[in-house]
Amino acid sequence: MKLLIVDDEVITTRVLEERIDRKYLDLDEIYTAYNVDMAKEILKKEKVEIILCDIEMPRGNGLELLEWVREQQEETEFLFLTSHEKFEYAFGAVKYGAASYLLKPIDIAEINRAIFTVVEKIRRKKKISDIEEYWNQGKKKMIQNFWRSVLRNVLSSKKEDIQEEIIRMGLAFQTDDKYILILLHLRKEVLSDRETPEDLSWFILSNILAELLTSSLQVENVASWEDGGEIYVTVVSDKDCESLKESIAELKDVLRRYYENPFYVGYVSGQCEIFRLGEIRSEILAYDRAHVYDGGEIFFFSELNKQDGKVEKLLDQKLILQCLEKGERVKLLEYLQKTMSLARKKNHSLTNMQYLQMELLRIVGIFLNKYEMDLEFLYSDTVYMDIQKKALTSEFDMVRWNTYVINKVFDSVENRKKGMGLVDVMVDYIRNHYEENLTRNTLAELVHFSPEYVGKMFKREMGVSINDYLNTLRVSKAKNMIASTNYKIVDIALMVGFENMSYFSSVFKKYEGISPAEYKKLLEHKK
Template sequence: MYKLLIVDDEMFAVEGIEVGVDWLKLDFTEIHKAYNAAQAKKIMLGNRIDIIICDIEMPGENGIEFMEWVKERFPGIEAIFLTCHADFKYAQRAIQLGSFEYLLKPVEFEVLGKTVEKALGKLIIERKTKQLIDDNLQYFDLWKTKKPVLFERFWQDLFWQRIIPTTNHIESALASNLMPLSIHSKVLLIMLSIEQWGKKLNSRDEEIMEYALRNAAAEMILGELPGQVLQDRNGVHFVLLYADDSHKPTVTFEQIKKNSKSYIDACSKYLFCSISCYIGEWVSLHTVWQSYNILLQMEHNNVTLSKSILFSKEQPGTQQALQLPALFEWSELMELGKTDELDRLAINMFGQLRKESNVRSETLSTLYHALLQTIYYVLHKRSISVQAIFANGEALDQALAIRSLDQLQDWTKRIFRMVTEHLIAVERGSTVVDKVKYYIAEHIFDEISRDDLAVCVHINSSYLSRLFKKEAGVSLTDYIVQERMKHARDLLIHSDEMISNIAKSFHYTNFSHFSKMFRKYYGMNPQDYRKQFYKELPSKRN
């Protein structure tokens, strides 16, 4: 199955490693041995090696130098270094080369075996992920040029209420977008929340993997059922099931749950990601935007469950929740200081409530507490005391706020404006996105994940990705790459550091990939860029 290369100038050390670990149990069918770098290179050129165990201290070309040669030519290999000395410089260089582990001699064979097993697991995931990306690449490019633009535009506009939810407006939009639905159709939304990838992906590969996820959802959740899988403007993935109002839906919630469970398991096993499914209820086209917002809010509130299936109908207060605002969006707009957008949401929400026949005092009380909880959430996240804004407490008087629908609307507009203006005044220039950008700048030479950034600003990682893209106009992954390329450019023109070392300092073990990314931002490869601009520095000319 797999091939191992052991490199050490001590013959007894090589023989000991060969017999000290049950390699067949770990699926290694070939064990290659080398006693210096030259022998090891010859073996590498003639065999497809998977894992290398390499001593660092060897006469002539040492293990570090040998692995530099390996990484330039065989980037998809995992390496484990062995050394007699706990030398920090060795450890630092080993990390820069992307080695899986750095072990001190004499190493216990049990420890070595477990380390190799973990390295092999990482290698398998990376190779399968690459294969998935390669397999889906041509179809992904085709999808980008041929995707059903009209269908997606219809749903985007309906979700964001760009289509006014009245019969006439919806019927007109159905016709103009060639939708295979009628005004009487019912829709059920399933939100696919990507929680974590099994390995770090660049923005291009992540797009391709998300495309594979949508294909899998179409096959495993939709199957032969009428519907569609799409990605909204914020990058959130949805499965939409269609049903005609003339008869009951042809699929039960139990079957939907079963399909979703199979999908979650398959994503974990074959696509190497953790994913949860948030399942709404059958709704009309007039109210599908409410179901959309409820699922977003469910995801936002879920901080404990992973790889789960959650039904909106099982959430506390679901019947009333259909009339609640999209709190996810409200909290986001507060943090962005967009008072006009908040006013628009309030007008739409209260306008919809006025059309309802069953709005009672309990409804107003529930809505009051939901809005108040949203305010408390934002203030707590920003470490701002409630008393700092509402000193006398009168503004929060529930009895005054819920006497009527009109009074609650006035209260909502006034309170949210107060909080938003206070956030702007107190934290001018210190938004979530600013904090994320500062963290990236301070850790530009470190491995940075979306989860690291989410912990930094104390919010859900999926929410952070959408918030960052909405405010910064670029995805988190692309921004990190962009900043790294800026620093790489500075190093090219302000230092004599080897270009390969510059690439490695930003965790690019594949030099061609680094060169490709640099060319994307600066229009030429790193070598040509240094040739053109390095000599123009005044400090270099004097």
């Protein structure tokens, strides 16, 4: 604890500073001031728990200092020293809550006892405050767990069962009390900002939501959870519909001041009893999963059209095929972006977005068929599969999917049209690197396609697998070396790319019908 001595008598101040028992009273610091102005400057900088102050001083008296401290909403304890036992001094000290009123001349033992009494009072108040805080935190946690259980249908949705749980937990609720549920589909970046720890991000967000959407900063009414990789936040609001509309308008402005684009969409239920909240949350969540929103709008759920009409033949097949044939990449991407955006405005149904995707892939398949190609190069592309998973999350991700598909199609067809196609590139590479440890994966990395697609393309063009082609080439090179050099057969095997003699012999015999040693003897016999 910290003590401030305020007295215009310098000697008195120094005696007190030296003789007050710091260790007995558990005082960390003792400050001194010789007038009210000096005391105020110290109090502005330091957190002081106890002030030992003379009442009568030339430049402002102790009662004025006490009154100023109370105006600052500080609970600092005051002990007064005075040479005169005047009624107005005693009355002022009591009025502003001074702890004690001591008469000079100084009795240091009495002052130590008075300060000790104040120290014990501060400790008791802190202990009570800690207990209250612990109780309040425990109660808030209990309320938060109750709301979680209600919303996730852990508790029975029967009115009497929920009332029984309320009584068991000692909560001040009634099952007939009406609340409004707000559900936000949050963007992950809001809680996973690299510069802010996740716990702090959630603390900030939950306090903003509680301050604006509940009547008295009820953070325990705010909860978050992850579902299928998506983050949702719920707020159980005790506000009425009209005041909540104003709060939601303010919420949008506040969140956008803190975050660039905090959530995909939000929903607000009508007022309902506690036992219906779980059912309402399930309905909203089911609707959100079946629709694609990303504009950060907050809708009143009862006003949404729950009937989804089908979007059919929205894509112009003739235009798309013309753009693909003419290589009009930019024109096609602009058309697709505009069409997808139009479809989203007409209907946010996830099913219809999936339908548009399938329709585009069908048209692309017609185009690829002219070049004896199919969509295998997409489905075996890991980057594409990652983009595909997120494509229906937002309009941005849908545009990203369109862009990747169209670019991939154009690039693949261009490679096909070139004099040196993918297989020509691979054959050329094998011929120049046959002695190295070549695999299908090596060639896949070379041409930037999946190993499965590379293997399929190679066999279709060459009539044999990559492994058969490579082994045939190696055996041919080995035969030339056996015929034209004096190298040992084991050395030749290593030089043409085989890792061991046993495998070399079995491959050689597979293609030539005899072993390498027998082939060498046959050549020597002919000579």
